[in-house]
Amino acid sequence: MSKPLHHIIALVKKDLLLEIRQQYTFYGIVLYVASTIFVLYLAMEQPEEKVWNGLFWMIQLFICVNAVAKSFLQESRGRMLYFYTIAGARDFVLSKLVFNAGLMILMSLVSLLLFQLLLGNPLQHPLKFVGMVCLGGCSLSLVFTFLAAIAARAQQNAAMMAIMGFPLIIPQLMLLMRISSIAFADVVQSGLWQLIALLAGLDLLVIVLAVILFPFLWKD
Amino acid sequence: MRQYWWKILSFILLLYTFIAGFLIKVPTIGNLYETIRNLFFHVPMWFGQLILVSVSLVYSILYLRKPQHNYDLYATEFARTATVMGCLGLLTGMIWANYTWGAPWNNDPKQLGAAIALLIYLAYFVLRNSMTDIDKKARVAAVYNIFAYFIYVPMIMVLPRLVESLHPGGKGVEGNPGFGGNDLDPTMRMVFWPAVAGWTLLGVWISTLRLRVRFLEEQKHLH
Structure with a gap:
């Protein structure tokens, strides 16, 4: 196994272990998801499919900000320096991207389940939508992971991430809403694969930018 | 003269834009009538905005390659003028x-x-102003500037293709990020491109003026 891959796996493992030991953060996010969707249920009951779709992705956005925001803040300065010397900035940011993508996919699936339970089920092709949810959770988490790194550097909280992130996430979000409309009815979406490729391309772009730019962010 | 010829050029181009832009005979397209003359003001502002943020991007990259305080000032001021241009473009568009x-x-x-x-x-x-340490501010802002630019440009390429637009060349899925440059009337093209150059040069001029003020302020703080 090559060395960087080894480092990345070790760092992801470390994040997982931390998450398992300090379970309150994990359950905190789950509770956030649950209470947000419950409030939504009280406000909207069972909305029609277009509203359902829009609400679902907006909720994913807020969950993502909250789930990802802490990923760089929890590391103290000394520990940061330690990781920097043993693994290098690139491996570190890649491990964070992988971990957060996994976390966000999990959270998206949990919120999909809760949406199904509380807000009704307008989905005609649930499997297609689950695929979209995984891709979407991944896309959102990538952008916000990098923004979390910037915000942590500026010693700012989630508000800064929202200011920076909401305008930047719009292309992904619009693509996601557009693509996921296929799960609601038997419509033929023209150029569907083109849209999915575009989304995957944007994700790739974010990863490349993160890998290139992150070392500058953590240099002191 | 070698230093400021482009300022004179900018002045002449804008003078030409205003005179010719209001006087030439314009084609009648749809319900545009005479409002089509706004093309010489509204569209060049956005061209200018894009060019100025690109200049800002270049200085941000230069800063990350070689951390010199000047590069950071350049990146900020070009982004600032670009934002003003963008506001004007939005207003004229509205x-x-x-x-x-x-x-x-x-x-x-x-x-x-x-x-x-x-x-x-x-x-x-906002991000810049949230930090006090000059070096950290410059570096983090440069990183954000580069990141934002590379998402912003694909976005303005993608977004018009997703949604139907009222802008020219925006019907159906054939929407395009530009404005169907081929259906621009030849006489209008004679004014349009000089207008783009004129507004962009004006943007650069304003940026350099602001930069001179910034440099003077810095010198005052040093002494």
């Missing part, structure tokens, strides 16, 4: 939309793109 589409705001994808662009660059200034 006035135009009010007369041809019936309302200043129509949720047109390009209007949304314009609003997003402004939000992105306003966030850049």
Whole structure:
């Protein structure tokens, strides 16, 4: 196994272990998801499919900000320096991207389940939508992971991430809403694969930018 | 003369834009009538905005390659002028939309793109001002500037293709990020491209003026 891959796996493992030991953060996010969707249920009951779709992705956005925001803040300065010397900035940011993508996919699936339970089920092709949810959770988490790194550097909280992130996430979000409309009815979406490729391309772009730019962010 | 010829050029080009822009004979397209003359003001502002943020991007990259304080100042000031240009472009666009589409705001994808662009660059200034350490501020802001630019440009390429637009060349899925440059009348093209150059040079001129003020301020603090 090559060395960087080894480092990345070790760092992801470390994040997982931390998450398992300090379970309150994990359950905190789950509770956030649950209470947000419950409030939504009280406000909207069972909305029609277009509203359902829009609400679902907006909720994913807020969950993502909250789930990802802490990923760089929890590391103290000394520990940061330690990781920097043993693994290098690139491996570190890649491990964070992988971990957060996994976390966000999990959270998206949990919120999909809760949406199904509380807000009704307008989905005609649930499997297609689950695929979209995984891709979407991944896309959102990538952008916000990098923004979390910037915000942590500026010693700012989630508000800064929202200011920076909401305008930047719009292309992904619009693509996601557009693509996921296929799960609601038997419509033929023209150029569907083109849209999915575009989304995957944007994700790739974010990863490349993160890998290139992150070392500058953590240099002191 | 070697130093400031482009300022004179900018002045002449803009003078030409204003005189020719209001006097030439314009083709009648749809319900545009005479409002089509706004093309010489509204569109070049966005061209200028894009060019100025690109200059800002270049200075941000230069800063990361070689951390010199000047590069950071350049990146900031070009982004600032670009934001002002963007505001003007949005305003002129809204006035135009009010007369041809019936309302200043129509949720047109390009209007949304314009609003997003402004939000992105306003966030850049908020981020800058949230830090006090000069070196850290410059580095983090440069990183954000580069990151934002590379998402912003694909976005303005993608967004108009996703949603139907009222802008020219925006019907159906054939929407394009530009403005169908081929159907620009030859006489209008004679004014349009000089207008783009004129407004962009004006933007650069304003940026350099602001930069001189900034440099003087810095010198004052040093002594």
